[in-house]
Amino acid sequence: MDTASPATSSSALVDETAAAIRARIMSGEIPIGAQLRQAELAKTLGVSRTPVREALRQLQTGGLIEVVPNRGAVVRVPAPWEVREAYEVRAELEGLACVRAVRRITRDGLGELRATNELLRPGDAPPNAASHAANDRFHTLIHEIAGNERLARVIREINEAFPRNVSALVLQEHPRHRDDNFAEHERILAALQTEDPDLVRREMQSHVISAGEQLARWYERRSATVFRG
Amino acid sequence: MDTASPATSSSALVDETAAAIRARIMSGEIPIGAQLRQAELAKTLGVSRTPVREALRQLQTGGLIEVVPNRGAVVRVPAPWEVREAYEVRAELEGLACVRAVRRITRDGLGELRATNELLRPGDAPPNAASHAANDRFHTLIHEIAGNERLARVIREINEAFPRNVSALVLQEHPRHRDDNFAEHERILAALQTEDPDLVRREMQSHVISAGEQLARWYERRSATVFRG
DNA sequence: CTTCCCAAAATTGGATCCAAGAAGATTTGC
């Protein structure tokens, strides 16, 4: 899609390696706090240590992993307050995206948003990979409509800074969270239709804050249980 | 200052190398659009190509340079619309920082802000390195008062994404810009004293937008003259 | 004179090598 996009392409192998490692962290295959040994990753991914090292450097810049000088890389263990900080920022940015989207959205765009959220309607089927993708899609659609690449990029970077993101968790934990998520999306859709920028902003902000709060609570529970097995 | 900060320390050499390259780009010693040859950088900085490559990878992730697969790295040439996009995002974030700062600022903090801006008062002396530092300090002080590390980090990343930033330019171009910059800071200080969050937010947002507009215009003029210069 | 093609030089990218540092095990001293 992007012809003149500011996306820096870099080397194919390094990017693939970074994406592979990130995917394994995001999926939980590599757990939070785990050590990332370069030789092991290189062997698993079928490359040498060089691209692995550069990939780790990329992930480190994004904040997903932490590299201590002579002791290697570990998957970062975010503190709940870090999640709340990040999601306060994200809420502000998603709010801005909504304000921009109100001015730019078309009938087709609104329809696509509605269709996407229908995939999240509770009761149909248990959450699966498709619903996670739909949840992501709902937000990225708004970012596309907002038409500010930097804005979309910053939000994506915040989302990718934590080894578990909202889409992967909120839909699985409590069924209640799933219902809330759907309902909040519906409120955003309704607000978009009123074309009231402030209303859309508030709806989106409260949605993001509550999602972030759930993610922060998940980390709190995790840190409480990780010591007793 | 940061003891438990989420700053990933990484390797010393690579970080120093990245900082050195970034400094040379920011200062203009390495011009916009210039090729960055690994061997040359390695020789200049007195290290081997390995840390240079990892440093370039870091800078690439930040968006300051662009790496095309088998053709090396160049200092990115930002389009004016990219600057405007980024500064719309930055304005929103600096606005959020102000809203948070209003609730948290102390008498001492306000005094430090005032003192910092006094260094920018026009008429005293021509802009120098100290005034650039003071301009940066005025904003980072607010970020510190705001007390959200992620917020400060995202703003810093946006600021470092362009090979020329506002502090380095606005103070040097037109004397009028310098006056405006000082006056806008004074308005922000006054707004902070009123403790009206919305007012402070508006003042800061319009300040950042106008600064970004000046930066964008600088890039426009640059792209207009680069072909006949 | 321009354009296309081919070859040589230069540069990047991946792999390997070696040193330096840290963690862990073993041994030694008390």
Added chain:
DNA sequence: GCAAATCTTCTTGGATCCAATTTTGGGAAG
């Protein structure tokens, strides 16, 4: 028997090596 020091092993970090791709310069053909 316990603690401290040392030695071994493992892992990272930097340097070097080699292959692959790009670029550039020269030459030949149109």
